[in-house]
Amino acid sequence: MSDSSRLRIAVQKKGRLSDDSIALLKAIGIKLQIRDRLLIAHSTNQPIDLLLVRDDDIPGLVMDGVVDLGFIGQNELEEKMLERQAAGKKAEYIELRRLDYGGCRLSIAVPNEMDYQGIQSLQGKKVATTYPFLLERFFKEKNINASTVMLTGSVEVAPRAGVADAICDLVSTGATLEANGLQEADEIFVSKAVFIQRAGEMPEAKQALISKMLPRMDGVTQAKESKYIMLHAPKAYLEQVKSLLPGSENPTVLPLSGNDNLVAIHVVSPETLFWETMEKLKALGCSSILVMPIEKMMS
């Protein structure tokens, strides 16, 4: 079952990071057959195995060298690193790429009725969190003498349950906080998903495979952020039109058969065209303005 020549990648089995991580692997050409409830999934076209686990386990699996690579949120990674350092365990890894998903922030939130006058208001208070090491580091930096209460779930109900005075939890929209009568008071850590590698020697064949994966990942990320823009523009306003198109120093300009006044412009833009810009282009006499997604890129 465990073949050490195959690259092992740890991915969250179920949760906020799993779909995007698996989609990214598929997008870079790795064919995967993922069956429910199985811990391991083999790629059918690459010497790659996925280990599908809880996200809490991923930093440790990478730092212990049980897997070669992992997709993980920076919040979880940093927390586990501090925890392992405190326990005298190996806490090394190599960050290969920051990814464009899994964005969230670890914030302190307090009950709406609390008279919060800045972080000093937490002096002597109890704060419930799943991230005690990150929180304690923050308190230390700010010279706050507060105690942390470790909870692995339902952190947001801790103040109402009388378990703590405030909480420190992950937030993306703030809807959960609002629903629980809490307000965000201080942001302590901003996080995104990252792709990491274990420290230490890597067999040549595995390293070669990783080196092939990374530019493909960059291509997928870049393509997601880019758009292919096509339009017809009046020759007379070519310079004005170009200045409205983002990232178009050297667009492709093509003649239109049977029309000497118009040209076709094609450009790969690092960002989308906003409606406002499209309206300005139209006002200059442009027509047939198309903004299209790009699937893959390699420069």
Ligand code: ATP
């Ligand atoms: P598991 O069962 O794997 O332990 P979990 O409940 O710990 O799952 P999820 O809620 O799936 O974890 O979140 C996984 C990661 O997704 C978080 O650690 C964080 O990096 C990221 N994330 C992005 N947005 C949010 C959010 N709004 N709330 C929580 N986590 C978020």
Ligand code: MG
């Ligand atoms: Mg978890």
